[in-house]
Amino acid sequence: RKEVEQDPGPFNVPEGATVAFNCTYSNSASQSFFWYRQDCRKEPKLLMSVYSSGNEDGRFTAQLNRASQYISLLIRDSKLSDSATYLCVPLWGKLQFGAGTQVVVTP
Amino acid sequence: SAVISQKPSRDICQRGTSLTIQCQVDSQVTMMFWYRQQPGQSLTLIATANQGSEATYESGFVIDKFPISRPNLTFSTLTVSNMSPEDSSIYLCSAGQGTLLNYGYTFGSGTRLTVV
Numbered sequence: 001r002k003e004v005e006q007d008p009g010p011f012n013v014p015e016g017a018t019v020a021f022n023c024t025y026s027n028s029a030s031q032s033f034f035w036y037r038q039d040c041r042k043e044p045k046l047l048m049s050v051y052s053s054g055n056e057d058g059r060f061t062a063q064l065n066r067a068s069q070y071i072s073l074l075i076r077d078s079k080l081s082d083s084a085t086y087l088c089v090p091l092w093g094k095l096q097f098g099a100g101t102q103v104v105v106t107p
Numbered sequence: 108s109a110v111i112s113q114k115p116s117r118d119i120c121q122r123g124t125s126l127t128i129q130c131q132v133d134s135q136v137t138m139m140f141w142y143r144q145q146p147g148q149s150l151t152l153i154a155t156a157n158q159g160s161e162a163t164y165e166s167g168f169v170i171d172k173f174p175i176s177r178p179n180l181t182f183s184t185l186t187v188s189n190m191s192p193e194d195s196s197i198y199l200c201s202a203g204q205g206t207l208l209n210y211g212y213t214f215g216s217g218t219r220l221t222v223v
Binding site: 094 | 108138140142149150151152155201211212213214215217
């Protein structure tokens with residue numbers, strides 16, 4: 001089993017709609033989690049940090065399920081600028097990146 | 108969070124040569140890492156750059172091929188040695204405070220390397 005698994009997508013989302021996707025991780029010792037977004041040909045940028053059961057920041061909500069070892073990201077009221085690859089990153093001493101979920105928001 | 112300046116941003120190199128990539132952080136950080144990202148793939152951790160001691164390499168990466176320096180808490184270099192076309196990739200450095208998890212880790216803008 002891979003350390004971090006994500007649905008690669010792409011998730012094609014109409015503008016204004018809601019999209020959600022999951023990330024599963026294998027190391028139960030992970031205490032913190034991050035969602036990064038990466039635009040094409042750019043470096044990853046931190047989107048959210050998650051320590052307890054979840055976190056919410058504007059249109060973005062992350063939920064953590066430690067029992068099932070997955071973390072989800074939900075984007076409400078999608079904007080065209082939300083089109084990117086979203087990388088799930090559990091932290092256990094170092095960052096291990098998932099392969100990413102591609103989201104494409106269409107007009 | 109820290110701001111990282113990485114250079115060069117891109118280079119085209121002849122096979123058999125070496126390239127050194129530099130990362131300068133605007134504040135002292137405890138942790139610095141080097142990653143590689145090949146086209147269409149996610150980031151693969153090459154090594155953790157340790158200040159004042161040898162870097163810690165991940166499986167599949169060795170010091171002879173990717174020597175790393177970290178002379179202080181704000182600066183690190185990665186050298187890609189004896190390059191071949193398979194080394195063509197984007198190389199990224201990352202930095203953060205290991206205990207300040209709420210800031211995550213920030214990345215340099217990357218070095219796009221093409222080996223011909």
